[in-house]
Amino acid sequence: MTILAIETSCDETAVAILRERNRQSGSDLLASEVASQIAEHEKFGGVVPEVASRNHLAQLPHLLERATASAKITMNEIDAFAATSGPGLASSLLVGNSTAKGLAIGAGKPFLAINHLEGHLLSPFFGREGIAPNISLIVSGGHTLLVKVRGIGDYDTLGGTVDDAAGEAFDKVAKLLGLGYPGGPAIEARAKNGDPKKFDLPRSMLNSGELNFSFSGLKTAVRYLLPVILSRGDGEGSRKRREDTREIPRFARDDNVVNDLCASFQQAVIDVLREKSLRALRQTNSGTLTLSGGVSCNCALREDLRAMCEKNGIELLVAEPWLCTDNAAMIAFAALLRLQRGITSRLEEEIDPNLALA
Ligand code: KG4
Ligand code: ZN
Helix, strand or coil, rough: EEEEEEEECCCCCEEEEEECCCCCCCCEEEEEEEEEEEHHCCCCCCCCHHHHHHHHHHHHHHHHHHHHHHHHCCCHHHCCEEEEECCHHHHHHHHHHHHHHHHHHCCCCCCEEHHHHHHHEEEEHHHCCCCCCCEEECCCCCCCEEEEECCCCEEEEEEEEECHHHHHHHHHHHHHHHCCCCHHHHHHHHCCCCCCCCCCCCCCCCCCCCCCCCCCCCHHHHHHHHHHHHHHCCCCCHHCCCCCCCCCCCCCCCCHHHHHHHHHHHHHHHHHHHHHHHHHHHHHCCCEEECHHHHCHHHHHHHHHHHHHCCCCCEEECCCCCHHEEEEEEHHHHHHHHHHHCCEECCCCCCCCCCCCC
């Protein structure tokens, strides 16, 4: 069985081809093409939906061609076509969905609508023949979720963010600091040379006993700190106190205060993610934690969770870095596991920008 999957939920256009080895021994990735639109959206400081969908439309034919060429197969050899059907940007989802449906109709093969979050959630098991029950922490630009996973399609959402997602907080803080988009990698790079204890930033809802997250207070705390730091003389812009921090401060690029602020911010996010994950594991008596989504590229987060799991006798499975940010390989993998269980989608199934996991 060979599956072609398309991912166009946000600002990455992606096509992947995955082949089942046999039921007992997993699958092989034959092709995985990702065209990032970061450069297109960078100048706007975030993703512009109209720009994104136009780019998906322009990129997809090339990616389909490249994917089949590198997999050395023709469209006739594909047994099923899958696409992300939500959550995401409506006009972007439509491009990938319509393309996959068209290919499925043309070839007379099944179509599978895949939940983007399920793609992330299953990615720590990528290429294996199945999955183990686990507590899944999904941390991306759009979501921060703790999910109890019993099996394929059998999910209970334990907690989510009440405001900003973890990745969104990274992106917004990076924008405040003038570090560019996407913010996660930029903040991580700065944090490596900073002191995580320098600034005492809030860990919202940490002691509330529940499993929901809130990151907008942390972002606001950083915003309020900026004028204080600037007027203290730590930054290049210090001669003139700025009340309006929406204006990007012109910190010197090697300014230690930015590194310290990034390290302190990153540590605050990590502390919350670690403690809530541990709480979810304990509440559900689970012995396995999985980590996925764009923010799980963050080495400090991976290391921190590894240490926590080791200390508490928890098995930790982390998606490989190339599978953390948006890609179609994870969508193909979710589709394969569904297809193996006899699950396909109706062609009438619509995209859903707010599609929930459970
Ligand atoms: O999973 P993803 O590619 O897209 C969504 O489904 O949202 O995640 C993108 C998010 C962005 O917010 C980006 O800043 C964040 O992942 N990210 C990181 C890192 N690399 C990407 N956050 C923290 N540290 C990183 N190294
Ligand atoms: Zn994603």
